[in-house]
Amino acid sequence: MSCPVIVTCTSCHMFSIAFSVDNIGFICDKCKETGRLTEKISELETRIQTLIEDSKSARASDVLDVHSIVNTLHESVPAEVEPVQPGKWVTVRDRSSRGSKNHSSVPITITNRFAPLSETPTENDCALVIGDSITRNVKIETATTIVTCLPGARAPDIKANLKVLANANRKFSKIIIHVGTNDVRLRQSEITKINIKEVCELASTMSRTVICSGPLPVRRSDEIVSRLCSLNGWLSRWCPQHNIEFIDNWKSFWGKPDLLKRDGIHPSWDGAALLSSNMAHSLRAQT
Numbered sequence: 001m002s003c004p005v006i007v008t009c010t011s012c013h014m015f016s017i018a019f020s021v022d023n024i025g026f027i028c029d030k031c032k033e034t035g036r037l038t039e040k041i042s043e044l045e046t047r048i049q050t051l052i053e054d055s056k057s058a059r060a061s062d063v064l065d066v067h068s069i070v071n072t073l074h075e076s077v078p079a080e081v082e083p084v085q086p087g088k089w090v091t092v093r094d095r096s097s098r099g100s101k102n103h104s105s106v107p108i109t110i111t112n113r114f115a116p117l118s119e120t121p122t123e124n125d126c127a128l129v130i131g132d133s134i135t136r137n138v139k140i141e142t143a144t145t146i147v148t149c150l151p152g153a154r155a156p157d158i159k160a161n162l163k164v165l166a167n168a169n170r171k172f173s174k175i176i177i178h179v180g181t182n183d184v185r186l187r188q189s190e191i192t193k194i195n196i197k198e199v200c201e202l203a204s205t206m207s208r209t210v211i212c213s214g215p216l217p218v219r220r221s222d223e224i225v226s227r228l229c230s231l232n233g234w235l236s237r238w239c240p241q242h243n244i245e246f247i248d249n250w251k252s253f254w255g256k257p258d259l260l261k262r263d264g265i266h267p268s269w270d271g272a273a274l275l276s277s278n279m280a281h282s283l284r285a286q287t
Contacts, residue, residue, distance in 0.1 A: 004017045005017070007026045008026065009026060009027055009028040009031055010026060010027060011027055011028070011031040011035075012028065012030070012031050014028060014030075016028050125144060125172075125173065126144040126145060126146055126172060126173060127140075127142075127144060127145045127146070127172055127173050127174040127175070127176070127283055128145075128146050128148065128172045128174070128175045128176070128207075129145060129146065129147045129148065129175075129176040129178070129279060130147075130148040130150070130158055130161065130162065130175070130176070130177060130178070131148075131149065131150070131153070131158070131176075131177065131178030131179055131213065132149070132150060132151065132152065132153040132154075132158075132178065132179060132181060132182055133149060133150075133151040133152065133153075133266060134178055134181060134216060134265075134266060134267065134275070135147060135148075135149045135178050135275075136149045136151070136266070136272075137267070137269065137272035138272060138275055138276045138279065139272070139273075139276050140276060140279060140280050140283070141280065142280075142283075144173075145283070148161070152182060153179065153182065154179065154182045154183045154186075154195070155179050155180075155183055155192065155195035155196050155198070155199050156195055158177060158179050158199050159195070159198055159199045159202055162175075162199065162202050162203060162206065163202065165206065166202065166205065166206055170206060171206055171207065172206055172207045173207065173208075173209065174207055174208075174209040174210075174211060174283055175203045175206060175207040175209070175210050175211065176211045176212075176213055176247075176279055176282070176283070177199055177200065177203060177210070177211070177212050177213065178212075178213035179196065179199065180192070180196070180214075180215040180228065180231050180232075180235075181215055181216070181218065181228065181265065183195065183196075183231075184215075184224060184227040184228055184231060185224070187227070189227065189230065189231070192231065193231075193234060193238075196212075196235070197238075200212060200239075200242070200244055204244075209245065210244050210245070211244065211245040211246070211247060211279075211282050211283075212235055212239050212244055212245070212246050212247070213247045213249060213275075213278070213279060214232045214235050214236070214246060214247055214248050214249045214250055215228045215231060215232055215249065215250065216228075216249055216250070216253050216260070216265075216267065216271075216275075217229070217250055217253050217254045218260065218264055218265045219257060219260060219264030219265075220264055220265065229250070232248070232250045236248060245282055245285075247278050247279065247282050249275060249278055252274055252278060253267075253271065253274070258270060258271075259271035259274060
């Protein structure tokens with residue numbers, strides 16, 4: 001029976017135990033596997049390089065074919081056909097209608113949904129209703145009233161949007177501002193009042209008539225309801241003192257839970273209709 005001996009790998013110089021193996025030229029199994037994998041990688045690299053060269057040759061031949069096709073097409077174009085100048089419209093006829101005598105065309109109407117805010121009407125052209133998500137479903141039955149809903153907006157957000165319109169020299173016959181529900185969550189009543197004052201002051205430079213739409217009596221925590229009630233009372237006193245019309249939505253919605261959605265904040269369809277009616281009535285009263 002042969003005895004185990006300690007041998008040294010000539011590649012990695014690590015010791016191994018073997019049976020009756022000459023120490024000269026010994027290579028461990030790990031180095032053998034590494035060598036085999038290295039040869040496999042070299043073989044794969046050679047194959048990849050060959051494929052890359054074949055691909056370049058194929059693309060070069062494709063380019064030559066395309067040039068030959070283009071040259072053939074240019075040669076086949078009749079001399080009396082004038083090339084189309086860039087930048088002009090071209091009328092393309094449907095091949096399926098060659099045999100018919102009656103040709104009909106369908107007009108395509110192109111509209112821009114941002115046109116009401118991008119055009120520049122005069123002061124008496126349109127009114128603007130701008131507010132938070134409470135105004136999402138507000139519909140004013142007049143063609144000259146624009147409703148802009150800014151979900152989650154607070155007074156500074158309304159001011160920023162009005163400032164963009166003011167920088168574009170926009171003027172409106174009347175502006176209705178509905179804000180406050182998101183502001184009271186900050187629990188900073190005096191700052192909220194200052195922000196609303198600044199919004200109304202900016203709106204006064206864009207319209208002769210500014211109307212402030214009061215908050216709704218939401219069904220949330222007692223603190224939120226109390227803050228909104230306090231804000232509504234302050235607006236009802238401050239607005240008339242500064243020549244601003246005030247819409248008291250609190251009285252219209254109080255004690256009528258069906259006018260609000262399940263979230264207790266946003267108006268239901270009936271609530272949106274009532275809010276729209278309150279705003280429309282105020283717009284007519286200011287005419």
